[in-house]
Amino acid sequence: MKLTTIAMLCHSINAAFCLSQGDESHLPWEQTPDELKKSIEYGVKLHLENPDTTPEQSHESWLKEKEAQGWTYGEVKDFEAKTHPCFKPYAELPAEQKAKDYLFKAVVNLARDLPDPSDVQDLSAEIVKLQQQLQNAKSQPAVQATAQVAPAVGVTICYKANRDTWTDNLYGTQLVFKRGVPRTVPSNLAQKFLSHPEFERVEGGALTEQASTQDDTQQILDEQAKKKQQADEVEELKSAEIQAVNGFRTKDAVIKYVAERYKEELDSDLKLDQLKQIATDKIHQFGVV
Numbered sequence: 001m002k003l004t005t006i007a008m009l010c011h012s013i014n015a016a017f018c019l020s021q022g023d024e025s026h027l028p029w030e031q032t033p034d035e036l037k038k039s040i041e042y043g044v045k046l047h048l049e050n051p052d053t054t055p056e057q058s059h060e061s062w063l064k065e066k067e068a069q070g071w072t073y074g075e076v077k078d079f080e081a082k083t084h085p086c087f088k089p090y091a092e093l094p095a096e097q098k099a100k101d102y103l104f105k106a107v108v109n110l111a112r113d114l115p116d117p118s119d120v121q122d123l124s125a126e127i128v129k130l131q132q133q134l135q136n137a138k139s140q141p142a143v144q145a146t147a148q149v150a151p152a153v154g155v156t157i158c159y160k161a162n163r164d165t166w167t168d169n170l171y172g173t174q175l176v177f178k179r180g181v182p183r184t185v186p187s188n189l190a191q192k193f194l195s196h197p198e199f200e201r202v203e204g205g206a207l208t209e210q211a212s213t214q215d216d217t218q219q220i221l222d223e224q225a226k227k228k229q230q231a232d233e234v235e236e237l238k239s240a241e242i243q244a245v246n247g248f249r250t251k252d253a254v255i256k257y258v259a260e261r262y263k264e265e266l267d268s269d270l271k272l273d274q275l276k277q278i279a280t281d282k283i284h285q286f287g288v289v
Contacts, residue, residue: 003048006111007040010104017103021096025077033079039065047108055101056090063087113251113268155190158182161198168193175220183217237288245279248272254279261289 008029015026029037039062046061047053053061066087074083086097159166159177168175171192177183182202185193193199248254254275255266262282266275 003041003044006048006108007037007044009111010044010107011037011040013103013107014100017100035069035079043104044108047105048112051109051112053105055098055105058101058105059086059090059093059098063089154184155187155194156182156184156202157190157193157199158202159198160200166198172224173221174224175217182215184215185217186221234287238283241283241288242280245276245283248276251275258282262286 011026011029011032018024018026026032042065043058043062046058066084069082071082071084071087073085073087074081075085077084086093090098090101158181159179161179164179166177168177171189173185173189175183175185177199190201194201245254245257248257251268251270251272254272255268258264258266258275258279264282266278270278
C-alpha cells in the first residue's frame with residue numbers, strides 16, 4: 001500500500017484516539033497542514049523501512065525531526081509558535097501519549113502488505129489485456145504462418161546415403177528424406193543440406209509432375225512454421241505475464257494472483273521477491289491460465 005495511504009490511516013486512527021481522550025485538535029487529512037502530513041509520512045517510511053523500530057525509537061525520531069524544524073516544548077500544541085507538549089523524552093510521556101506510538105506502529109505493520117487500490121486496478125487491466133492477447137492468438141488463421149515462410153527459389157536435392165531414411169532434427173524442419181527421393185526445399189535450407197556429403201543437388205531442379213505432386217516438403221515446413229509461431233506467441237504471453245507479476249508492489253497482490261490463477265495458497269511470511277519467483281515459476285511450468 002502506498003506511503004500516503006498508510007499515513008492517512010495512521011492520522012485518522014490517531015485522531016479518533018485523541019478524540020476519545022478529549023483532544024479535538026486534529027483536522028481531517030484533507031485539511032491537515034502539509035508540514036504535519038510530511039511528518040506523518042516520515043514516520044510511516046521509518047517503520048516500512050525498519051519493521052523492528054520500537055515505539056520509543058519512533059518517538060525519538062519524531063523528536064529529532066521536530067527539533068530540526070525549530071520546535072520546542074510547550075504545554076499547548078501551537079503550529080505558529082512551534083510548541084508541542086510531547087516534545088520531551090519518551091520516558092517522560094504520559095501513558096496515553098505512548099499508546100499513540102504503539103498504535104502508529106501497529107497500523108503501519110498491518111497496512112504494509114495490504115494491496116494498494118492501484119495495484120488491484122493494474123492487475124485487473126493486465127489480466128483483461130492478457131486474456132485478449134490469448135484469444136487473439138488462438139483465433140489467428142493458419143495461413144498467416146505459411147505466409148512468413150514462403151521459400152525463395154526452390155532447390156531440388158536428393159538424399160543419397162546408405163540409410164533408407166533420415167529425419168532432419170539438425171535444422172529443425174522435421175523433414176524425412178528417403179534415399180533417392182528428391183525434395184524441393186527453399187534455397188537457404190538447400191545450402192545447409194548440401195554442405196553434407198549425404199545430399200546432392202538434382203540438376204535441372206524441376207521435379208516431374210508426379211514427383212511434384214508427391215513432394216510434401218512445403219506442407220511440412222508450413223506446419224513447422226505454424227507450430228513455431230504458436231510457441232513464440234505462448235512465450236510472448238508468458239513474458240508479458242511475468243512482467244505484470246514483477247510489477248506487483250505488495251505481497252498480498254502476488255498471493256492473490258497465484259491463488260486465483262493456480263489455486264495455490266502461498267506463505268505470507270515469505271519475502272515479496274520470493275513470492276514473485278514462485279509466481280514466475282508457475283507461469284513457466286503451467287503457462288498463462
